[in-house]
Every structure is written in C-alpha cells, then in structure tokens.
Amino acid sequence: MLRHILATSILLAGHAHASGNPPAPVVGAAGSTCGYVTDQRATIPKSQDIFPVEITRIDGRSTPLDARSRHSVQPGERVLTVTDHIDPHRLPGAAVSQIAKMKRLELQRAYKPFTVKVEPGVSYAIGARLLRDRLDAQSIRDNAYWEPVVWEERAEPCP
Template sequence: MSVAALALLISGCATQPDTANQCGTVATYMEPDHGADIYRVVVTHLDGKPVISKPYYRLSVGKHTFTLAELIDAPSLKVKLAARTPKELTVNVAHNERYHIGAKFNVDKVYRGNDNSFWQPEVWQQEAHDCEFESER
C-alpha cells in the first residue's frame, strides 16, 4: 500500500468535530438606534416558511433567509401603505454569534407614493453569544 493511500485511509478515520449541536442566534428584540435611522422589524417567514415573530431565533450554522416587515415610524416617511412591502435578508449564521437585525431607513431623499426603496433589511449589530442545541438523550 502506498504512503498516500495509507494517509488517505487514516485521515478518513479521523474524528470530525461534532457540529450537530452548534448554533447561532438572530434577534429582533433590541431597540435599534433611531439616531442611525435603524428601526425594528417583524419576521414573517424563515427559510420560506411562515412563522410567528418572536424575540430571537436559535438556528443551525449556515445561511438562513428571513422575510421581514419594517416598523419604521419616522414622521418624514410619506409612502403609501402599499409600498410597505416585506423584504428578504439572508444571514450566514456562525457558531456562538448573535445577529441583531433591523430596517435601515434610507434618508437620502423624501420617499413618496409607492416607492418601496425607502428601506432595506440589515444586520445592525453582531456579537459573541454562547449557543448550543440541547442534545437528545
């Protein structure tokens, strides 16, 4: 048996890290900084499935897509209700990280009528936060 084949065989037997219990958190509960034109959001869908909005979501590591409705209450916002449509945000969740998401209000101009470009969803804060799924016994 060649050395390369032996090395490949041995590496195949090596223990892989257990990532099954690893998770991160995406949160909507903190009040964002309105001075930075960031407002709260409501989660309507997670990975394409309808959800009841809650303060935070403990998620497996990897990409997750949120459908969000903005809660911008700025007096300068003059768009029609029909323009206040949900938007998607994809978060690449890492182990032991918490992501605070919100609606960034674009204040570069006055938005009126059916112009829905007045906001975009964003991660406005990221921080270390212990997260682990409970193992089943």
C-alpha cells in the first residue's frame, strides 16, 4: 500500500493526465498568488474511466462541509485526501458489493492521499481513474482499484 501511495505521489509530481496526452501548456495569470484544486467539473471524462472524487482534506486540514467544490490554495506541493465516487453502473455487480463492503469496513483506509504541485493562477481538476485490471477481490480489499489523477488544468486567476 505504501509503495502505491509513494508511486502516486511521484507520478503526480509530473502531473498525471487522464488521456495519456499532456494538455497544452497552461500559463497562469500574471501576478496570481494562489491556485485552485477542484473535485467537480461539468465535463468529467467518464469515457476515459475518470470519475468524480471528493476532496476531504488539504494539507491535513478538513475542507469546508458546504457545497464548495473549488478550493483556493497557496502555490507549491499540496497533499489532498480524496475518496472516489465511481459510478457503480460502470462496474461489474460483484465489484460493486465488494467495494461497498470495503468502504464500510475500512472507513479511513478508503481515502487516498494525493500530492499535487500547484502553480499560481492554475486550477487543477482532480478525479478518480478506475483501474479495470484491478477489480479482483484482493485489489478491492487493498483499495487499489482506482487512483487519483489530475485530469485537467486551466488558467484561473485569483481575485
């Protein structure tokens, strides 16, 4: 498990992209002193097995309980804690029940830490990539059937 977390953190330092093709370079707004992380975008690429997440902590601090889905953060490395919201209709029936059982039994272990290098004036959309080759019982018990990813970056200046 620790190896997977470290691999995820290392992967993110280079900004993982859902499509396998890096997006066009993003130029942050001149003079911006913050960046954003978001767990909601209207056009999440489910066809690429990317699904919504919920960001529950940023750098160890709980996120607000209101309906806010975009969080302003200082530039630099930020550690997010996320949980997946993978559409159960996209999973085999046996996997759905095993995932529900794992989340019920494991509680906090169902969440994953995720490191994102935030640049000033850039918004990062965070999602959960379903790993279809990891839908076996052991991978589900280990919460290894998905990984957090940055699936979109866009310029967004601070107010």
